Amino acid sequence: MTAREEILGRIRSALSTVDKAEIVVSRDYQQAIEGDLVGLFAERVADYRAAVVRTTADTVPEAIAEQLAHFGIGSVVTPADLPADWVPQAVTDAPPLDVPALDAADGVVTACAVGIAETGTIVLDAGPGQSRRALTLVPDFHLCVVRTDQIVGTVPEAIARLDGTRPLTWISGPSATSDIELNRVEGVHGPRTLVVLIVG
Amino acid sequence: MRVALFITCFNDTLFPATGQAVVRVLERLGHEVVFPPDQTCCGQMHFNTGYQRECVPLVRSFVDTFADADVVVAPSASCVGMVRDFHSRVAEVSGDRGLAAAVAGTVPRVHEFTEFLVDIAGVTDVGAYFPHRVTYHPTCHGLRLLKLGDRPRALLRAVEGIELVDLPGATECCGFGGTFAVKNSDVSVAMGTDKVARVLSTGAEVLTAADNSCLMHVGGLLSRSKSKVRVMHLAEILAGERA
């Protein structure tokens, strides 16, 4: 008997006396929240000690340039489909950059798919302006542009908007660890600096 | 009200003063107390130590003894927790449907002493006098199984002359745990020692609780360390009267 058949067999015999009727999950928890979602999002992102900056749709390139200058970021990589005027000097990920090239870059600038106000989370789904996962991982600085219409209130709202079969990265603040005496310390393997630029 | 007292084997043998105090309080409030003489033990020690089969006759005897009682009151949160939460499980283990039905009929009539006073009798001021500095330890079964909540403290607050002080880290277990105190005596003592330190930090003269088992453990550690702090079941404080 294969391991597969044996395990499935063990499961079926273990459950022989169990009622197989599908359990209906009660979803009486909070589905959505009202109010100033953008303000809440900004506050919750900042709670993780990420930098939060707000700007308008027509001043995105200037706002990005200002942040790059502020953090001393020289070489920048971007997804190939990021609006070209956002970071004119950037090296784009087309053809795909190899790992040493990503490691040599000071920072990366991307868009995102969804922002979650309640938890201060941004979600990347490898969609427009985001490229593949390695791009936002290897450089030590990540600036992520979030449009206000991408911000939802809650995790259930975000889950409903996202496609589970795409590779997702949920980011809540910069890389951190709580492994030393259970105190949070920012900055381990992921980007140690996260800047969230809210547009709109 | 006619109240059947379930004294519990532990209080019957080792802490009769607690039972006497319960009788005094209930009679002072105008209730009639009866004591079904066939009662013995709720089976908690057997059940919690893994001797579930041995527990079956004890549960059977409990439901027989209190079959005719309108309301049963016991001065032990953990024994009432055993009856309320686990007698049905023992009945299930026994496979005896009659026993399961009898348990289901008995359980709703069984109440812990402070529950009875506050919820059934509807009093918090039982007319007690106890001019001492007291701190209250909410035992785990009172806190988490019975969810006694503020009832014991409300009763204590209404006692004339009492100075009730908060116990730091009150909701943490004292380390008794029934046979845990013997099987894992080192951990039990370590937990109890920390509880003692917190009791001493309050400057209380008396440590009280709704369970003599936990008090016996903490009191035993206090006594060994030559502390003057006394342990007293809450019923004994509520029974206090002006001389």
Place this chain on the structure above:
Amino acid sequence: MTGTWLGMPPFPVAAREALGNEQLRTNLRKATGTIRGKRAAVVDERADWEALRVAGKEIKDRTLHNLDTYLEQLERKVTESGGVVHWARDAAEANRIVIDLVRAAEADEVVKVKSMATQEIELNEALAEAGIAAYETDLAELIVQLGHDRPSHILVPAIHRNRSEIRDIFLREMPGVTAALTDDPAELAAAARAHLRRKFLTAKVAVSGANFAVADSGTLVVVESEGNGRMCLTLPEVLISVVGIEKLVPTWQDLEVMLQLLPRSSTGERMNPYTSTWTGVTPGDGPQEFHLILLDNGRTGALADDIGRQALRCIRCSACLNVCPVYERTGGHAYGSVYPGPIGAILTPQLRGVTADEVSPTLPFASTLCGACYEVCPVLIDIPQALVHLRAKAVDAKRGKPSAERTAMRVAQWVFGSSRRLRLAQRLVSIGGRVLGRRGRIGRLPGPFKGWSGARDTATPPRQTFRTWWESR
């Protein structure tokens, strides 16, 4: 379970030794105190917390009650998305599959994301025997690995170490670290970053576990903080994930519950820094070869137990460890398993079998049944109920062998069998107690009473029991 945890002594023996370690108790008190406060703060801000817990429980029960169906669905979805699914009956089989896959990739080292399942099967030891080096990349796992130590907590395996001990381990074991390294946590984290960076950027094979596997989409989920998970899940060419069969949730929507329960219960955050999800293989993005190993290793045994089964709901948040007064004093090593604390006390004896070794039958007794664990469990596992149930199993397994405890319990049962016999016994207790007592107290006693009386006095029993008083009224 194999090598590392073999020969662990019964819990009371290991606990006594742990209690003698002052540094350990100080470290644990500080760490668990910190995390308890953080958890309480983020849980309190959610008025719907109880509703989330109920949903979490129902989702996992739904999974378990139809586990065969959901596993087949997951297998189909992963395969359709370009992944390969393997099944492993036990630790040895899972380890062999991993070793074969690493060899097929012509690699002699792997980077690892923290995973309870691979600790459980002692994959690192098996890989080492096969000549394959495994690099733990989670900071706490790295501390444990470099310290030649054992994990003692589910979330923070090095919780028993404080910052200065960690600095000492790094100084001793981490190449390139100099005496200039201080015990500042940020500096220690930076040292780990530098140490592992090259490994991440060059590793060909990564091994992970998963926090959740979604049956209806074939998606795997890893929840983490440091970015080591992202590194392992993204950069290598081959990814091997070892996942317990109970880790499933039926639908993508179910993640909306789990991703709220887990971070608040484990690290006490609204959301953990990074959550990665992947479904099979995505061309041009991440590992181009993905293997999922579905692990039984005792889980189907637990599944067959109608009360013990609830332990399989566990999402490994470790909230129960952090509130457990026993765990806080003994630490995790005393539990003789990678799963310590209250959840370990019900999971280990079920995965191994309650009579498998010295420590397993003692674990269900390693609790006062105070219920603090049940109060915080995000998926409502009634740990005290399961503990008592497993105590009965441990007792029943030894029926037929003589034991002083069972004799005492039988005698007690006989005594409690009638009020007449109880009366007689009470008289004996009263006389005996007064013989032993001095000035109203019974002090240290020998023999079976040693455990109780070693540190506690007992009031001498009264002359009159309650029932004799009642009759004399």
